Amino acid sequence: MNTKGCKITKLINEKELHFTWKAPDQFETLMNDENELSNVKVSLKSINDNSTKVMVEQNGFKENEDWTEAINSHQMAWSGVLDSLKSALEKGEGNLCCQP
Numbered sequence: 265m266n267t268k269g270c271k272i273t274k275l276i277n278e279k280e281l282h283f284t285w286k287a288p289d290q291f292e293t294l295m296n297d298e299n300e301l302s303n304v305k306v307s308l309k310s311i312n313d314n315s316t317k318v319m320v321e322q323n324g325f326k327e328n329e330d331w332t333e334a335i336n337s338h339q340m341a342w343s344g345v346l347d348s349l350k351s352a353l354e355k356g357e358g359n360l361c362c363q364p
Contacts, residue, residue: 270301281306285322288341291334295324302338318346 267286274282284301287294295302302324309317320342325335352358 269298273303279308287334288337291337294326294330294334300324318349320346 270284270286272281272283274280282303282305285304286292286296286301294300302322305321307319307321309319311317322338322342325331325338348358350358
C-alpha cells in the first residue's frame, strides 16, 4: 500500500538504502502527492560478526497539527516492522506487515 510509485533513490551496498515512501490511505491527502512523498533512509552498521544495527530515518513531514497523527502512526509502524524483522532474523518468526 505504501510503495506504489515510490523509488529507490540511493543504495550503498551493505550500508544504506534510501527510498521515497507513501503514507497509509488515511493520510493520503497529507503526503501521497508525487511531489510530497517522504524520504526514508535505512542505515546498516555492523556491530560484530553476529549483529547489525538497523537505523531508520524518515523525513518530509510537516510541523503542524494535521501531521501529528501521521508522524505518530509512522513511528509506531516502523517500530513494529523493526521488531518483527529482529524476530524473523533471530528466531525465524515475524510478521513483516504492519497495520497501525
